[in-house]
Amino acid sequence: MxxxxxxxxxxxxxxxxxxxxxxxxxxxxxxxxxxxxxxxxxxxxxxxxxxxxxxxxxxxxxxxxxxxxxxxxxxxxxxxxxxxxGRNLSEFYVLASGDAQLAQLAARFRGLKPPRFPTLFEALVNGIACQQITLTLGILLLNKLASNYGMSVRKENTTLSAFPRPEDLAGLEPRDIRRLGLSNNKARAIIELARMMTDKCLVQEDLDALDDETVLARLCQLRGVGRWTAEYVMLRGLGRIHLFPGDDMGARRNLQLWLKLKEPMSYEDVRRILSRWEPYSGFLYFHLLLDRLMRDGIYDKK
Known part of the structure; x- marks a missing residue:
């Protein structure tokens, strides 16, 4: 327990x-x-x-x-x-109590904690795989990576698959991953990343000690990683819940719907609007994700 x-x-x-x-x-x-x-x-x-x-x-x-x-x-x-x-979010609930709009959302999803991928590698591969496609398709591609290259066990007539480790992918060639449905650029980026992490050229603990701007710059040096992927990884992989991936078009739409705004938002608009809820912009991202999953009938209790 x-x-x-x-x-x-x-x-x-x-x-x-x-x-x-x-x-x-x-x-x-x-x-x-x-x-x-x-x-x-x-x-x-x-x-x-x-x-x-x-x-x-x-x-x-x-x-x-x-x-x-x-x-x-x-x-x-x-x-x-x-x-x-281990996240104590009492200050978030204090912030929400003084904001009628946020209070309603926070009450609806009270008990949500900000999740993280277990490894930096998994966060980066998720970000790369899901670029410029629907999340549904992105999850299918990630499933294929896991079922083809992750460790597996049999349980009750079902095969369980783990997310691949860097060493599971480092020896592959781009064509091996392309056959699963990923583009050549994504396949190259994932294999290059796997080799870097296997060689200890990219270590999560090193990034944990750095400020946001430095981490963003370092991640954007990786093949296939731009600002959206870097901020996504900083939130979902490094646990920096003050960061909202402002280039995430789905997240922008979720924010726009929640605020009932008629006009689309730019990256700068997102940052300006979210400043009132700092340092919990990234935590708000997860609330809006759940709100969208419920509205679309994707979330249920199973």
């Missing part, structure tokens, strides 16, 4: 992480969150269930793997990062 900072709702947080019901990496059955993790060379099937109400939340973590080495400390760390359980 681990405690989460209250309030916490596993269902909301998992949906903000998985985004689509057909996501095979992040699984949700209405009660339990499941993910196959590649940890210390082992495929670990992790299940997380919430015990207790949002204001007194505990999480039950179960793990199945073949090895005898104890992975509990590492597992707890990863789960806490992915589900944001």
């Amino acid at each position: 681990i405690k989460s900072a209250a309030p916490f709702r596993l269902d909301l947080t998992v949906w903000a992480l998985r985004r689509r019901a057909n996501n095979i990496v992040d699984r949700w059955d209405g009660k339990t969150y499941g993910r196959l993790l590649a940890l210390d060379g082992q495929a670990v099937d992790v299940s997380v269930t919430q015990i207790g109400p949002p204001d007194d939340p505990e999480l039950k973590i179960e793990a199945a793997y073949a090895g005898s080495l104890s992975l509990k400390p590492a597992l707890v760390t990863i789960v806490e990062q992915m589900l944001g359980t």
Whole structure:
């Protein structure tokens, strides 16, 4: 069992992480969150269930793997990062209480925590794969990467797939990934990234110590990474919840609909409008994502 900072709702947080019901990496059955993790060379099937109400939340973590080495400390760390359980968001709720529009949204999704991908590599590959296509198609491409190149196990007549590690992709050629449906540029970018991370040329801990502008500049030096992908990674991969990916057209539309604005917004418009809710612009991004999933009938309790 681990405690989460209250309030916490596993269902909301998992949906903000998985985004689509057909996501095979992040699984949700209405009660339990499941993910196959590649940890210390082992495929670990992790299940997380919430015990207790949002204001007194505990999480039950179960793990199945073949090895005898104890992975509990590492597992707890990863789960806490992915589900944001250590985030104290009391100041966000204070901010929301003084803003009628934000208060309504915050109340609707009370208990949401800002999720994170477990690795910088996964965040970057998600960002690259989902560029300039629909999120639904992006998730399908990521599913193919996982099922073809991630570690896997059989469970109840089903094959579970982990998201690929850098070492799973570093030895491939662009044509190997292109056959899954990714463009040549995306395939080259992903393989180059995998090789960089395998060679320790890009390390998350190095980025964690840097300010936003420096991280943005470094990420934009990578093949296939522009401002949108970099800000997306800084939010979903590095946990910088004050950042709203202003070039994300879907996120812009979500913001526009929520604010009932008639005219499309520029990147500068987004930053100006969101300044009133700093330093929680990125956390607002997740609220608006859930709002959109519900309006589109994608989110449900399963």
